[in-house]
Amino acid sequence: MPVELDPAPQLAQFAHPDRLVTGEWLEAHLGTPGLVVVESDEDVLLYETGHIEGAVKIDWHTDLNDPVERDYIDGEGFAKLLGAKGISRDTTVVIYGDKNNWWAAYALWVFSLFGHEDVRLLDGGRAKWEADGRAYTTEVPQPTPVDYPVVERDDSKLRAYKDDVLAHLGNPLVDVRSPEEYSGERTTAPAYPDEGALRAGHIPSAQNVPWAKAVAEDGTFKPVPELDAIYREGAGLKEGDDIVAYCRIGERSSHTWFVLTHLLGFEKVRNYDGSWTEWGSAVRVPIVKGADPGAVPSR
């Protein structure tokens, strides 16, 4: 039984209002049976400094990634992780985090690869929760372990691999990194650790829409007309488009994936999680430098 949806009128404008909750709703529903709140942050220690009461922590590096291969955990690992956090297949999960829900959106995307049905974001994440004066605790809950079924990940619809992106060239690509990363201006200087990619620039024809453009000053998602102006008018995305988003390692682009899929209702959006750290080091893939998207290379 999913926990009732947040009826807040500002959510109704989005394509999938069932994917967001407000702080007001969450505060009122804390402790509801069938609801588990998950914190997922860029900073691995932030949860320890204080979190929403009853929230469990899931870290994308140490929990959701395979420790050896560059991939996500498998169905067995996911079942073990979620079961230990007290999450069943029919649990309503609300994820929130730091940095405009950047990592929370990433966790939500991984949950979606496993087809977890009811997973929502707390609009505004930690920043809005704090700004609204809502409480944190440092008490770490001890959830009663439950059974989560072993469901294999389905990467085919929401995730793009490098070869998929090569085959995709000619269709819309959204590069959500900063303009400096996009143009390839940022290079490695002496005594600076490397940036994790051997080449700088962007995938030919990609539109540059830095991920945080989708977020308002207070950390919540911008209203639909503003999002339309950015992604439809600005980046030229159209209904029915097949879209791939990427960034450096796939985290910022899962935020954009969330916006395009759940807020604007695009039906075919994939996140290329290999992103620039793979593309920028791969042999013989096309790269464009500078501020212009560049043309799709003829093959």
Added chain:
Amino acid sequence: MTESTPHQLAEIREEFLALETRDRLQLLLEFSNELPELPERYREHPDLLERVEECQSPVFIFVEVDGQGIVHLHATAPKEAPTTRGFASILVQGLAGLTADEVLSVPDDYPNTIGLTEAVSPLRIRGMKALLGRTKRQVREKIAA
């Protein structure tokens, strides 16, 4: 230059390695809470501070080498970035009182050796390696000046 791990940094490593993975995060949080405020003279001069771009959180450092050749590392990062604060605090405490040569001889891979790669992830540890790398670069610039 020969590499050698200064006494305080070696002690900090012992402290981390003596703990279980989960408790290492708690110790890192303690370090994080101990990061000293910037001295007044830098609080008013943000232009003197260098941003460590490799860290996803805004962290700024400034290195002084005093008349006796002793290195003073100052670092600041917001409370929303406790991990980065913890990394900076380990270096501030671990490098305290060392000479420029001693700082330059700290092995570059020290951050990989304190038992945090599993607890924090190798990617995040890169932020600490960047902090150490930029600290050493500033020391080199200061003694060359």
